Amino acid sequence: MKDIETYTVPIMADLAAQGKTPEYLFWVGCAGAFDTRYKKVTVAFAKLLLHAEVDFAILGSEETCNGDPAKRAGNEMLFQMQALRVIEMLKMYNVKKIITCCPHCFNIFKNEYPELGGNYEVTHHSVFLNELVEKGILTSDKNILKDKSIVYHDPCYLGRGNDIYEPAREINKSVTDKIIEMPRNRSKALCCGAGGAQMFKEAETGNKEVFVERTEEALNTGADIVATSCPFCMTMITDGIKYKNREDEVKNLDIAELLLMALKIDL
Amino acid sequence: MIKQVVFSLVLLATLAVFAYSMKRLWYNFSLTKKQPVGNWGKRFRLMLEVAIGQTKIFRYPLAGIFHALVFWGFLVITLGSIEMVIDGIFGTERIMSGTGWFYDFITASGDIMAYVIVVCILFFLSRRLFIRIKRFYGVEMQPKSKYDALIALKIILLLMVSLAGLNMAYCQMHPDDHVGLFPLSSIFAPLLLSDLSTHGLHVLHEISWWVHILLIFIFANILPYSKHFHVFTSIPNVFLSRLEPLGYLQNMPSITTEIRYMLFPETAESPTEASVARYGVKDVGDVTWKNYLDSLACTECGRCTDNCPANITGKKLSPRKIFIDLRARMKEYAEATRVNGLEYNDGKSLLHDFVSTEELWACTTCNACAQECPVNINHPSLIVDMRRYLVMEEASAPAGLNAMFANIENNGAPWQYPPEDRLLWLNDLNKS
Numbered sequence: 001m002k003d004i005e006t007y008t009v010p011i012m013a014d015l016a017a018q019g020k021t022p023e024y025l026f027w028v029g030c031a032g033a034f035d036t037r038y039k040k041v042t043v044a045f046a047k048l049l050l051h052a053e054v055d056f057a058i059l060g061s062e063e064t065c066n067g068d069p070a071k072r073a074g075n076e077m078l079f080q081m082q083a084l085r086v087i088e089m090l091k092m093y094n095v096k097k098i099i100t101c102c103p104h105c106f107n108i109f110k111n112e113y114p115e116l117g118g119n120y121e122v123t124h125h126s127v128f129l130n131e132l133v134e135k136g137i138l139t140s141d142k143n144i145l146k147d148k149s150i151v152y153h154d155p156c157y158l159g160r161g162n163d164i165y166e167p168a169r170e171i172n173k174s175v176t177d178k179i180i181e182m183p184r185n186r187s188k189a190l191c192c193g194a195g196g197a198q199m200f201k202e203a204e205t206g207n208k209e210v211f212v213e214r215t216e217e218a219l220n221t222g223a224d225i226v227a228t229s230c231p232f233c234m235t236m237i238t239d240g241i242k243y244k245n246r247e248d249e250v251k252n253l254d255i256a257e258l259l260l261m262a263l264k265i266d267l
Numbered sequence: 268m269i270k271q272v273v274f275s276l277v278l279l280a281t282l283a284v285f286a287y288s289m290k291r292l293w294y295n296f297s298l299t300k301k302q303p304v305g306n307w308g309k310r311f312r313l314m315l316e317v318a319i320g321q322t323k324i325f326r327y328p329l330a331g332i333f334h335a336l337v338f339w340g341f342l343v344i345t346l347g348s349i350e351m352v353i354d355g356i357f358g359t360e361r362i363m364s365g366t367g368w369f370y371d372f373i374t375a376s377g378d379i380m381a382y383v384i385v386v387c388i389l390f391f392l393s394r395r396l397f398i399r400i401k402r403f404y405g406v407e408m409q410p411k412s413k414y415d416a417l418i419a420l421k422i423i424l425l426l427m428v429s430l431a432g433l434n435m436a437y438c439q440m441h442p443d444d445h446v447g448l449f450p451l452s453s454i455f456a457p458l459l460l461s462d463l464s465t466h467g468l469h470v471l472h473e474i475s476w477w478v479h480i481l482l483i484f485i486f487a488n489i490l491p492y493s494k495h496f497h498v499f500t501s502i503p504n505v506f507l508s509r510l511e512p513l514g515y516l517q518n519m520p521s522i523t524t525e526i527r528y529m530l531f532p533e534t535a536e537s538p539t540e541a542s543v544a545r546y547g548v549k550d551v552g553d554v555t556w557k558n559y560l561d562s563l564a565c566t567e568c569g570r571c572t573d574n575c576p577a578n579i580t581g582k583k584l585s586p587r588k589i590f591i592d593l594r595a596r597m598k599e600y601a602e603a604t605r606v607n608g609l610e611y612n613d614g615k616s617l618l619h620d621f622v623s624t625e626e627l628w629a630c631t632t633c634n635a636c637a638q639e640c641p642v643n644i645n646h647p648s649l650i651v652d653m654r655r656y657l658v659m660e661e662a663s664a665p666a667g668l669n670a671m672f673a674n675i676e677n678n679g680a681p682w683q684y685p686p687e688d689r690l691l692w693l694n695d696l697n698k699s
Contacts, residue, residue, distance in 0.1 A: 007696040030680040033689040043695050061686045072632050073668045074547065074654030076519045078675060080526045088530075113516035116523060156633040162513025187638050188326075191576040196632030196647075200681055201427075201667030204629040207581030251450030 010057040024056040029102040031231030041254040073197035087118040103157035130167035140262040149178035151223035154189035155230035175262040194232035215240025272353035281484040288491040302692035316612030318505040340380030364446040401568030407588035419495040432475035497566040504564035508643035547655025550616040562594040571636035577629040586646040588634035592621035
């Protein structure tokens with residue numbers, strides 16, 4: 001693990017100009033680039049990658065939507081238009097391995113791109129960071145967050161969608177011993193309400209918002225921190241905590257932010 | 268001899284009615300779209316685990332254990348039923364008794380499971396009659412669904428009571444020289460049947476035998492018209508279910524051809540006009556045979572709806588309803604075209620007349636429904652297929668989604684930000 005004075009993130013086109021191909025593409029995703037709150041997660045994850053001396057680059061302004069929200073909303077035409085363009089671009093940069101913080105981007109690269117000709121080794125940041133912790137490349141100091149209790153909300157497209165439940169929990173365990181579970185966890189977890197392109201539309205009429213139902217469940221555990229590992233879950237849970245007027249006591253943080261906060265940097 | 272003739276005629280009638288029902292179903296399947304199947308080894312393991320092993324039913328532990336016991340009991344008792352049919356045709360008595368330990372195994376397990384199933388069915392009946400379990404209610408749960416469940420449970424109860432009667436009468440008639448093992452009936456018989464004469468026992472034996480076998484025949488022919496058809500369809504449905512992770516949503520190959528041609532006209536093959544008849548699903552003619560099999564395998568347990576975030580928060584969506592609707596619409600459409608020919612259009616469709624857009628747009632594609640379904644029905648893929656019709660054929664997506672589509676087309680992001688702004692977060696890297 002390296003101490004860093006000035007963080008610099010390499011950009012794919014710059015490396016290509018120097019004839020270099022990084023091992024990983026860090027796919028930032030639209031929320032990672034544009035969502036005010038979630039940009040902090042992107043920053044945290046990039047810092048962790050730099051501390052761990054991972055050989056990576058981002059596409060920067062060349063990145064474009066991989067078509068996931070369009071596909072889930074039923075616009076297969078627009079999805080495939082985006083997908084075939086993205087595949088061409090990644091071919092140009094000779095991308096073999098992708099890391100991303102977004103479970104939706106992760107899912108579509110892993111499950112739906114191969115049929116269209118895009119074959120990559122895709123890793124979600126929870127899995128990637130957990131490996132770095134397990135290998136001892138990143139080490140956390142348990143004293144920093146030891147008084148905080150953490151409850152983890154499973155993103156649908158990581159959990160049920162791809163059967164990945166434990167790495168994020170392992171990261172949480174590496175920063176505190178106070179781990180709480182919601183009654184509905186892992187494959188029984190309740191959706192935050194944003195999936196299936198709900199993020200971009202008004203909710204249909206009902207007697208409650210899904211994000212309120214889920215946030216209440218998280219708040220009822222009494223945890224100090226609600227940990228998430230998906231940009232859309234973060235929007236929903238953060239909104240839910242504000243809606244319940246609990247933002248002073250309870251924080252919604254991404255697992256990358258938690259790990260960065262607890263990072264032990266040897267000087 | 269008379270018994271053999273009567274039995275054989277009844278059996279023929281049963282098979283004829285059943286064949287008629289299957290022929291009608293075959294016609295329904297012929298209306299649906301093709302979808303290839305492969306990977307048989309993996310499917311076989313999945314079937315052993317989810318269908319035979321009942322793994323997903325245990326996600327509701329109490330109902331799960333009772334259901335699994337009934338299911339496993341059915342498996343061993345079915346072997347005994349096969350013997351009864353052979354005996355009935357040929358006038359033999361316990362034809363399989365020459366199989367030694369195997370016969371001891373099937374008679375002993377069948378005997379124990381008959382009583383176990385009686386207890387389980389009493390649990391299921393009382394749960395439906397005396398407790399209000401939320402997932403057994405909902406707009407799609409018409410009175411037919413309720414009676415359907417109660418009739419099936421009562422038939423199964425009678426099946427088991429008659430089997431117990433048969434076993435007990437047999438044990439009491441042959442206390443020392445019976446073939447096979449009847450661990451429970453040999454205990455109960457002296458307690459319950461000691462007052463009966465030899466003739467009385469014989470009558471009880473015959474009545475139990477006929478009641479049991481006739482109920483099987485009747486039940487088998489009610490099933491294709493009932494939600495309890497899952498007795499036949501659930502094992503094949505699990506076997507044929509999707510093997511991809513739940514997060515996977517099928518791509519549309521016809522669109523790939525079109526877009527390749529559009530983006531790379533020099534190298535791509537040109538799309539044929541016949542390749543796309545219709546985008547997405549509007550009616551039962553657009554669904555795959557697997558979607559329809561899903562609807563036949565659905566036993567309306569409601570675990571999907573019980574776990575649906577939209578349904579939990581009072582939205583109209585109920586994943587179970589989508590498949591009950593598919594089954595109902597297929598029945599209506601198939602009957603209409605059977606009479607009037609395939610060109611007939613009754614002016615109705617699955618989408619709109621059965622499933623409303625409000626239901627479809629409430630789905631978060633979270634896959635809680637598919638995760639819970641004990642027979643591996645995949646609800647989100649059909650929901651998205653109907654969304655595809657709404658978006659690509661009707662252009663009738665909600666306003667927010669149309670704005671999202673436009674943003675992706677114009678600036679490559681679901682929000683209205685220019686691509687250059689994708690670098691802005693880098694400015695925050697060195698701010699503390």
